[in-house]
Amino acid sequence: xxxxxxxxxxxxxxxxxxxxxxxxxxxxxxxxxxxxxxxxxxxxxxxxxxxxxxxxxxxxxxxxxxxxxxxxxxxxxxxxxxxxxxxxxxxxxxxxxxxxxxxxxxxxxxxxxxxxxxxxxxxxxxxxxxxxxxxxxxxxxxxxxxxxxxxxxxxxxxxxxxxxxxxxxxxxxxxxxxxxxxxxxxxxxxxxxxxxxxxxxxxxxxxxxxxxxxxxxxxxxxxxxxxxxxxxxxxxxxxxxxxxxxxxxxxxxxxxxxxxxxxxxxxxxxxxxxxxxxxxxxxxxxxxxxxxxxxxxxxxxxxxxxxxxxxxxxxxxxxxxxxxxxxxxxxxxxxxxxxxxxxxxxxxxxxxxxxxxxxxxxxxxxxxxxx
Numbered sequence: 001x002x003x004x005x006x007x008x009x010x011x012x013x014x015x016x017x018x019x020x021x022x023x024x025x026x027x028x029x030x031x032x033x034x035x036x037x038x039x040x041x042x043x044x045x046x047x048x049x050x051x052x053x054x055x056x057x058x059x060x061x062x063x064x065x066x067x068x069x070x071x072x073x074x075x076x077x078x079x080x081x082x083x084x085x086x087x088x089x090x091x092x093x094x095x096x097x098x099x100x101x102x103x104x105x106x107x108x109x110x111x112x113x114x115x116x117x118x119x120x121x122x123x124x125x126x127x128x129x130x131x132x133x134x135x136x137x138x139x140x141x142x143x144x145x146x147x148x149x150x151x152x153x154x155x156x157x158x159x160x161x162x163x164x165x166x167x168x169x170x171x172x173x174x175x176x177x178x179x180x181x182x183x184x185x186x187x188x189x190x191x192x193x194x195x196x197x198x199x200x201x202x203x204x205x206x207x208x209x210x211x212x213x214x215x216x217x218x219x220x221x222x223x224x225x226x227x228x229x230x231x232x233x234x235x236x237x238x239x240x241x242x243x244x245x246x247x248x249x250x251x252x253x254x255x256x257x258x259x260x261x262x263x264x265x266x267x268x269x270x271x272x273x274x275x276x277x278x279x280x281x282x283x284x285x286x287x288x289x290x291x292x293x294x295x296x297x298x299x300x301x302x303x304x305x306x307x308x309x310x311x312x313x314x315x316x317x318x319x320x321x322x323x324x325x326x327x328x329x330x331x332x333x334x335x336x337x338x339x340x341x342x343x344x345x346x347x348x349x350x351x352x353x354x355x356x357x358x359x360x361x362x363x364x365x366x367x368x369x370x371x
Contacts, residue, residue, distance in 0.1 A: 052096050053105035059091045059116045061123050068121045069153040069172075070146065074128040076160035077142030083150030083167035089123050090148075091116075096141040097129075122155075153187065156180070173198070173208065205240070223258070241276075259295075262287075268304075286362075290369075296353040302360040309367040314349030319357040319364050326364045 070089055072079070077095070095112055099105030115126040127144065142161075148154070153170035156163060158178055165171055166183040173180065173191030180196065182189055185203035192209045200206060200217040206224040208215070213231045217224060223240030226233060230248045239257040246264040252272075253260055259276040262269055267285040271278065274291040279298050286304035294313045299306055319326045320343045326335060332346035346366075357364050 051099050051102040051105045053099070053102065053109055055093075055095045055097065055109050055112050057093045057114055059089075059093075059114075059125060061089050061116065061118050063087045063089055063123065063149050063152060066121055067118075067123060067152060069123075069155055069170075070148050071122050071124045071155040071157065072144075072146070073124065073126040073157045075125075075142070075144055075158045077144060078161055079144045079146070079156075079158065079163040079165075081146045081148065081154055081163070081165040081168065083152075083169075084147050085150065087149055089146070089152075091125055091144060091146045093127060094143045095127075095129070150186075155191075171203075206238075294353055296355065298356040298358075300356075300358040302362065304359075304362045305365065306357060306359045306362060307365045307367070308355070308357065309369055310355075311369050314352030316348075316351050316354040317344075317346045317357065317366055318354060319344050319346075319366070321358070321362075321364050322360040324359055324362050324364065328366050329368045 097108045113128045155172040157174045160177045163180045170187030171189045176194045178196045181199045183201045188205040189203045190207040193213045194211040197214045202219040205222040209227040216234045218236035220238040224238045225243040227245045233251040236254045241258045242260045244262045248266045250268045252270045255273040262280045265283040271289040275293045277295045277297045284303045285301045288307045290309040322341045326344045328346045335342045335344040
């Protein structure tokens with residue numbers, strides 16, 4: 001570290017210490033808080049807790065014929081939810097609370113708030129702790145294990161941690177900073193997520209809105225609909241239609257069973273083994289699609305390459321590009337140019353489904369797969 005960088009670090013620490021003194025709440029003690037005290041507190045928070053107290057709690061309730069779901073509120077930590085036969089919802093919670101001494105850690109335990117209630121259509125478990133626990137320990141080690149009737153769904157209102165859910169009727173997400181893994185979900189996965197990771201293996205349908213989230217899903221028996229910003233999407237073996245309203249991300253779709261519709265901008269989209277119609281309207285995007293079945297479609301983008309690979313068979317290509325080349329398999333008609341816009345059409349075989357391609361400031365490339 002050079003002299004300049006060292007001076008910047010020292011200045012930052014001094015300004016932070018002064019700000020702390022100015023904004024710190026008033027105290028009834030006559031003892032002054034000096035820089036040594038501030039440094040000790042900072043060192044304590046960075047080093048973590050020296051002593052730990054553990055709170056263990058358990059809950060149990062019976063689901064009735066009118067119960068539709070379990071709802072978890074406020075939990076942050078490691079969550080495991082498993083569906084089972086029967087009508088009993090049971091949960092075990094273990095939370096570790098840290099402190100400078102064992103007495104301090106034990107005295108903090110009553111600040112952990114847990115509420116368990118049974119409403120007409122849902123069973124609710126709320127777990128909350130003071131935010132300063134998270135600051136002092138950097139995290140609050142907590143584990144929650146839930147066993148519930150597989151006929152019920154669950155709503156996850158959680159913030160932070162890891163959640164694993166399997167063998168239940170459905171999942172509704174309201175999660176932030178959480179890695180969620182869902183397996184063998186009988187119904188729909190829906191809701192909202194931000195700043196996390198969502199992995200789905202086998203569900204009836206997927207309908208989620210995400211922000212800064214990595215989404216991976218496979219084995220969706222019906223369709224998938226995603227509204228996503230600033231993340232990454234990978235979908236495999238979705239049997240129904242796929243609808244993506246997305247911006248500033250990379251999307252990969254493999255073996256879609258029906259049509260794919262993409263709308264947005266600033267994308268990199270890669271579609272493999274396309275078997276249905278493809279519709280893309282995306283600015284400033286790179287689009288690549290490989291089809292195994294020829295169907296009508298439309299792809300429109302700007303400022304990126306548009307590459308389409310088709311199987312052998314009858315098809316009509318209508319391509320138009322502004323300030324960019326068009327490459328079509330032979331035989332293809334000569335291009336017609338008007339100003340900066342070039343248009344080329346090609347009919348293969350006896351003519352068939354029509355595919356419309358549009359681009360600006362990027363190439364259009366159509367390839368034919370080997371027979």
